Amino acid sequence: MLYGVFSDVHGNLEALGAVLDFYSASRVEGYICCGDVVGYGPDPDECLGLIRALENLHIVCGNHDLAVIDRIDVEWFNPYARAATLWTRAALGEESRRFLENLTARLEHQDFSVVHGSPRRPADEYLLSVAQFRNNMSLVKTWPLFCGHSHMPLCFQCTTAGQVEALFLEEHQTITGDVAPYGNVPVAYNPGSVGQPRDHDQRASCALWDSEARTFQVFRFAYDVAATQAKIRANGLPEYLALRLASGQ
Numbered sequence: 001m002l003y004g005v006f007s008d009v010h011g012n013l014e015a016l017g018a019v020l021d022f023y024s025a026s027r028v029e030g031y032i033c034c035g036d037v038v039g040y041g042p043d044p045d046e047c048l049g050l051i052r053a054l055e056n057l058h059i060v061c062g063n064h065d066l067a068v069i070d071r072i073d074v075e076w077f078n079p080y081a082r083a084a085t086l087w088t089r090a091a092l093g094e095e096s097r098r099f100l101e102n103l104t105a106r107l108e109h110q111d112f113s114v115v116h117g118s119p120r121r122p123a124d125e126y127l128l129s130v131a132q133f134r135n136n137m138s139l140v141k142t143w144p145l146f147c148g149h150s151h152m153p154l155c156f157q158c159t160t161a162g163q164v165e166a167l168f169l170e171e172h173q174t175i176t177g178d179v180a181p182y183g184n185v186p187v188a189y190n191p192g193s194v195g196q197p198r199d200h201d202q203r204a205s206c207a208l209w210d211s212e213a214r215t216f217q218v219f220r221f222a223y224d225v226a227a228t229q230a231k232i233r234a235n236g237l238p239e240y241l242a243l244r245l246a247s248g249q
């Protein structure tokens with residue numbers, strides 16, 4: 001089955017539109033979303049509307065999703081994230097709010113697992129180092145693990161020498177991180193961020209995962225950054241949130 005894997009949309013409708021157009025053209029059969037649909041961006045309700053309509057969707061909540069529904073104290077957020085969270089609470093419709101309230105922090109599927117940050121601390125740990133990956137491995141029942149949160153396309157996989165390596169994933173790079181017997185080989189994939197990339201590339205990041213070929217591939221798409229920035233400013237969200245979209249960090 002071909003899955004569209006994406007994360008950290010953060011209320012960026014223009015970026016999400018570019019990614020969903022690609023998934024539609026690619027005839028994906030299912031979707032895996034690693035959380036943070038809202039927060040930072042100017043179109044949280046519209047993004048949730050599009051995502052709610054996706055068929056065969058497997059989605060978990062992120063820390064920003066939880067903050068918006070008041071399950072994380074925004075005092076822990078930086079001032080920009082805090083301001084955006086408070087704005088998003090007011091911008092969210094009832095249906096979107098209920099959808100977020102029903103999301104779980106961990107998702108176990110027969111073919112894969114999904115969290116936002118890490119298996120042991122889904123809402124706040126960034127899975128960035130080999131040591132962190134090793135420390136989380138025992139908590140995953142079914143591999144691959146899909147995660148987001150760092151806003152960077154990454155892979156953690158075992159080498160033939162029995163080591164674990166961390167890879168930054170370039171556009172179009174194809175990874176086959178787990179070979180037969182499927183589901184038993186530890187590998188984690190992060191598709192990067194749709195709506196607020198932080199790897200110095202302003203383009204929306206997303207991925208395709210083929211559950212039969214066991215391949216994971218990252219794709220990047222340009223979108224109308226100026227349009228999103230204009231909406232951020234028009235809604236009185238922090239200027240920094242507009243500027244960082246252009247620099248991709």
Ligand SMILES: [Fe+2]
Pocket residue numbers: 008010036062064149151
């Ligand atoms: Fe995020």
